[in-house]
Each structure stands twice: as structure tokens, then as C-alpha cells.
Amino acid sequence: MKPGTALPPVATATEDDAPRWLDHGALDEVLGYQLSLADVPSKRLFFKHIGAPFRLRPVEYALLVLVLSNGNDVTQKQLGRALSLPAPNLTILLDKLAERGLIARERSDVDRRVQHVRLTAQGTRLARAAHGCVPAMEREWAGRLNAQEKALLSALLRKMAGRA
Numbered sequence: 001m002k003p004g005t006a007l008p009p010v011a012t013a014t015e016d017d018a019p020r021w022l023d024h025g026a027l028d029e030v031l032g033y034q035l036s037l038a039d040v041p042s043k044r045l046f047f048k049h050i051g052a053p054f055r056l057r058p059v060e061y062a063l064l065v066l067v068l069s070n071g072n073d074v075t076q077k078q079l080g081r082a083l084s085l086p087a088p089n090l091t092i093l094l095d096k097l098a099e100r101g102l103i104a105r106e107r108s109d110v111d112r113r114v115q116h117v118r119l120t121a122q123g124t125r126l127a128r129a130a131h132g133c134v135p136a137m138e139r140e141w142a143g144r145l146n147a148q149e150k151a152l153l154s155a156l157l158r159k160m161a162g163r164a
Contacts, residue, residue: 031160049137054130059083060097064127067103067119076105076115084161102126 027033043058050061066082067074080090094117097103102123108114119127145153158164 045137045140049133050130053133054126056126056130059085059093061127061130063093063097064102064119064123065131067117068124068127068131072118072124074117075108076117079117097123 046058046061050056051058054061056064062083063079066079070078076087076090076094079085079094080087083090085093094103094105098105101120104118104120106116106118108116141150155164
């Protein structure tokens with residue numbers, strides 16, 4: 001602003017109270033922005049159906065279901081790669097789940113550097129119960145995407161994540 005020019009007027013409370021939509025046009029082509037906007041209702045649904053009832057964060061749920069659906073015998077390294085988590089972050093996550101009695105870690109008899117992660121009986125029950133809530137959660141998305149759109153979006157997201 002040039003010296004001597006007046007500042008724009010400060011908005012009053014009544015001006016701020018009027019609902020108005022912001023123009024998102026400059027961000028329409030920014031995929032990261034669109035993904036972050038789509039993540040908001042996704043997380044809201046997750047916490048409604050799984051997060052709050054089972055006291056699980058999305059990464060904790062994903063870890064438990066990955067272990068359950070892979071024969072209840074995966075390595076810590078496999079989980080880190082699947083969840084894109086660095087080893088120190090994964091260790092903290094596994095410590096928290098172990099403290100809750102949901103997982104157990106065991107050193108490999110063949111290679112002592114390898115740690116296997118398994119669900120406890122309590123972890124298995126929780127993972128199955130939480131995963132059982134997915135259909136209800138997915139039904140709430142049904143009004144926004146048809147089956148074809150959902151399949152396309154899933155394929156594109158897997159491709160973006162390098163899993164296509």
C-alpha cells in the first residue's frame with residue numbers, strides 16, 4: 001500500500017454475519033487442495049462410525065485391519081511401507097496399540113532383526129467390529145458418488161499413492 005492511501009474499512013459484525021461463498025477458482029486445479037477438502041467429510045464419517053465408538057484414529061484402524069487381513073502375521077517393516085510411516089513413528093503407534101492390549105510384537109526366530117506384529121484376541125475382536133462398521137459408513141457416501149464414480153475415484157487414489 002502506498003504511503004498516504006487509506007486502509008479499506010474494517011468489516012462490522014453484521015457484514016461478517018452474512019453468509020457468502022468464497023471463490024475457489026484459483027485452487028480448482030490444485031489436487032492437494034481438493035484432496036484436503038474431500039478429507040474433511042471423509043474423516044467426519046470415519047470418526048462417527050469407527051473413530052469415536054472404538055477410540056481409533058484412521059492410521060490405527062488401518063494398521064489393525066492390515067494385520068487382520070494378512071493372516072495376523074506381518075512384519076513391522078511391511079506395516080511401515082504399507083502405511084507410509086517412518087520407523088520411529090510406527091514404533092510409537094505400535095507402542096500405543098500394545099499398551100491398549102490390541103497387538104503383540106515378537107522377534108523372528110529366523111532373523112532377530114525382524115519383528116512380527118500380531119493382533120491379540122482383544123485386537124482381533126476390535127478390528128473385526130470396527131471393520132464391520134464400514135458398510136454403514138460407505139452407505140453415507142452413496143448419495144455423493146455412484147458405483148462407477150466410486151470405483152474410478154478409488155483407482156485414481158491408488159494410482160496417486162503409487163499402489164496402482
